[in-house]
Amino acid sequence: MDFKLFFKEKVITILLLLFGIITIEIFLMAYNVGMFIKIYIPLIIMGLYMISIIIEYFKRKKFYDNLLKILEELDEKYLITEIIKTPNFLEGQILKNSLEQIDKSMLENVNKYKYMTEDYKEYIELWIHEIKIPIATSKMVIENNKNAITKSIDEELDKVENYIEQALFYARSNTVEKDxxxxxxxxxxxxxxxxxxxxxxxxxxxxxxxxxxxxxxxxxxxxxxxxxxxxxxxxxxxxxxxxxxxxxxxxxxxxxxxxxxxxxxxxxxxxxxxxxxxxxxxxxxxxxxxxxxxxxxxxxxxxxxxxxxxxxxxxxxxxxxxxxxxxxxxxxxxxxxx
Known part of the structure; x- marks a missing residue:
């Protein structure tokens, strides 16, 4: 996390703070307050604010640097929400919660399409097994009625069987480990x-x-x-x-x-x-x-x-x-x- 970018985000807040300090200075001058008070109060306000900015920066830097490091090393990046800890600042908590909601939505969609794909695969496998029955019957008829025409038909049926086998193995190719x-x-x-x-x-x-x-x-x-x-x-x-x-x-x-x-x-x-x-x-x-x-x-x-x-x-x-x-x-x- 770059400090310059972080500091740029705080520019408007710092300008408003400076405007407030100048207003206080004018007020103190109007009441003839001593020079020590006029210098001490602005320094205290500005010093405390700068300390709070530095603390906030390192708090965010630790979280975001860790997030980016884990994300870079993680192969299955959608698991990032399971690994990172919930930060103790509001923006980080909102980010983590948003990522969790995105992950949940993504997993629901993946599971939906996975179910649809599995259902279609089962249908294809069932269809392939069913289509083999009339092909086997046709081959039996050809075997009992051999001539030039049935020989040609048998050759075409062999091609059909090959395409059917391709379709079956294609349907199973993504889940070879199960079969x-x-x-x-x-x-x-x-x-x-x-x-x-x-x-x-x-x-x-x-x-x-x-x-x-x-x-x-x-x-x-x-x-x-x-x-x-x-x-x-x-x-x-x-x-x-x-x-x-x-x-x-x-x-x-x-x-x-x-x-x-x-x-x-x-x-x-x-x-x-x-x-x-x-x-x-x-x-x-x-x-x-x-x-x-x-x-x-x-x-x-x-x-x-x-x-x-x-x-x-x-x-x-x-x-x-x-x-x-x-x-x-x-x-x-x-x-x-x-």
Whole structure:
């Protein structure tokens, strides 16, 4: 708290005090009061007032300096009212009371929107589970009536299922900690599960798969990591080369982490666009191609979920040569649930 600013606030009061002292001096002179009294009284009045100003300044300075210091160090700044003590001067008390009222109002609004968001999330999850029933029924009908038309319909249903899965994981992405179970899983198992989910597309597009060095355990959630792998594999399928498409998946174990590599020899990504591939809604040049129809959500979700699970994700690509995605699983024991 700056003393000059504080003193400026007191200028009018000081001027009024000086005016009062001058008035008293004129009154004392009119009654022929002695020189000692005429000097002593103004000095006492002015001295006592200046002492009161100094005391008031240091009282306020202590409170406001402490307030600003705590505010600067506090990450969750809305908790400031829970930490600062109630000051013993009126302005500070009014300020603290006002902050408490603001906090209360803010928390009420946050809780209201939190409830609305949670309610909407529950509805989305319910809708997703319900929509899976007619899709499963449709697939059963297709299975019993195989022909060129039903095959095409089945492919479109696979796309619908993927979008539904994206919607479900997107709805849950902000509360991953409530829905995951960290345990030891073998990379080969989760990779095989992801490939199985994309088996039809891989066969149809004649993509060769090279899987090796996956007999390694990592600490992660099986369901969430399969979803992440599924999005990466689907991107490789979507942006494949027309001929001789190859996908390679393998792992490398280091001292501090395990790195899972997903590589392809697809059309690749422009160098200037690589930095933006994890942005929400970013489709890039490839995604804007008429036959690709990218939503820009898949990799965004991968990044978000990896952050929640404590997994690193990196992407490197060379246009017309291919793309490499790395998932980095730390070996830190703190992420393993006992």
């Amino acid at each position: 995951y179970y960290i345990r030891k899983v073998v990379l080969k198992e989760i990779v095989n599960e992801s490939i199985k989910k994309n088996k039809s597309s891989l066969i149809q597009e004649k993509i060769s798969i090279d899987i090796h060095d996956l007999e390694i355990e990592v600490n992660t959630d099986n369901k969430w990591i399969v979803f992440i792998l599924n999005q990466i594999i689907q991107n490789s399928i979507k942006y494949r080369k027309k001929e001789n498409s190859v996908m390679e998946i393998y792992a490398n174990q280091g001292k501090e982490n395990v790195i899972l590599y997903i590589k392809d020899n697809g059309i690749g990504i422009k160098q200037g666009e690589i930095i933006r591939v994890f942005e929400k809604g970013f489709t890039g040049t490839n995604g804007r191609l008429s036959n690709k129809k990218s939503t820009g959500i898949g990799l965004y979700l991968c990044k978000k979920l990896c952050n929640k699970l404590g997994i690193g994700i990196e992407l490197n690509s060379v246009q017309n040569e291919g793309t490499e995605v790395k998932l980095v699983f730390p070996k830190d024991s703190y992420i393993e649930l006992k």
